[in-house]
Amino acid sequence: MARRFVTLDVFTERRLAGNPLAVVLDAEGLDTAAMQAVAREFNLSETVFVLPPGEARHRARLRIFTPARELPFAGHPTVGAAVLLALEDPARGDARAFGLEEGIGIVPCVVETSGDGTGGRARFRLPVLPEYLGPGPDPAVLAPLLGLEPGDIGTGRHRPSRHGVGPSFTCVPVASVAALDAARPAQAPDSSDGLYLYTPDPVASGRGWRVRMFAPHLGVPEDPATGSAASAFAGVLMEFEALGDGTHDVAIRQGEAMGRPSAIALQLTVESGGLRGVEIGGDAVIVSDGVLHV
Template sequence: MRRFATLDVFTERRLAGNPLAVVLDAEGLDAAAMQAIAREFNLSETVFVLPPAEARHRAHLRIFTPARELPFAGHPTVGTAVLLALQDPALGDARAFGLEEAVGVVPCVVETLPDGAGGRARFKLPALPEYLGPGPEPEAVAALVGLAPGDIGHARHRPSRHGVGPRFTCVPVASVERLDAARPAAAPEAGDGLYLYAPDPERMGRSWQVRMFAPRLGVPEDPATGSAAAAFAGVLMQFEALGDGVHDVAIRQGLAMGRPSEIALQLTVEAGALRSVEIGGAAVLVSEGTLRA
């Protein structure tokens, strides 16, 4: 018997944001068993918590979609960090620890709610987003998602590819109306998620609405994608005039699915170069149980 919990991540209320399953006590499970369990949960990601390789870290995580293992993902990191903090109430309502993932050690800061129902977590990327080259031509990507070529592009933004572990084809869309009209599709590059974004007219500052499609990973559309938000930091560095300093970016996702989520992205720029990226959000506990595996 293995304990598990489900959480809704990048939201402060249940039945919104991105659902996550976390299997505690995952020792003894091999990759094939983890993949089978992830298919059974059939959520965008399932996390398996293992003892850390180094005692100074909180845990070692393995992350699976219904189709394959990921080296890193944002909503599993936020949700698992909150859950692990809730498991240790005697340590107080705020703490910091490292989570070991395939991409590296991810430093997390967590604040839990007094009622034990959830909390907020923020983590620093262990690696900066990598530019992987230009994206497809507007005509090609428009045909994929059922839009017109004129719907693709915003100001200086053009399709591009970026990644931090998982890779994404990032596509600017002219308006949130056209973003909502897009149909889910696979990215032209076989290993990429397809990340569409448009300026958010309802928010002040650097605010965006986004959608992410990854049918090859078993995720037709994702309500919230932290790893894509990490890649989006590279997009902003490429196309926005970001001066030195700290830049806070608000991202809303999942609106077209009826599962609204909010992701906080923070970029630190020094001497014209991206120095660090942090991602944060809330998570709420939905259920707890035991798994026969």
């Protein structure tokens, strides 16, 4: 059967940067094994399958697969699919809001499409808040995995910690951009985690961070942009940064080490000293439009 698919580059305004994504628009009739096989064939960090929503008031139901397994939620597939689904409904105007059904719950999205119909910008609000999963491994354990020295682990008050938002991550602060760039991809000591390295961005005008993410257990040695990890990173910031009440905008840069620079906008809402909301935003642009015969 012929099924239409579209590829996009996500968390970037230009093609051949950011994080590539495949979206299969005609996914009805595909079972889990077939979806996993298609994801392995595309061999991108994630492939999205679009299905009719369980409730008519939502735009679509999404299933998200890495080359190795299905995920309940991921950020760059949410942004890319939201932009594409908005572009598929040009009669509804350049800006729209809708819900996407994912394994984590209903993800509310707001999308603004470009005038030429080739891309746009989406932001979504997490239906659940990041969960603190405990302290991370000792720097003496992490450093040799990453090809670094123990003194390269840590920055300011930050120490390794684990956080989750569907997918889970071991979050590792490193002392400098040089150490970040020198790190080699590795599997987190907890085999279910991605390994998320971060350091302050010295050229950011406000709160900014440079990051890398490794997830060999998902078939992704390194990811050029990871919205779910950025979502979990909100928990890191609440743990180690002095964030007062209000809205905090954080700029995250990822993918430079891979030659695919990405820009992720993270927004935290803090009330009465607690995290009350997390939003992720970014751009996406169409790269190709084709037909899959499965």
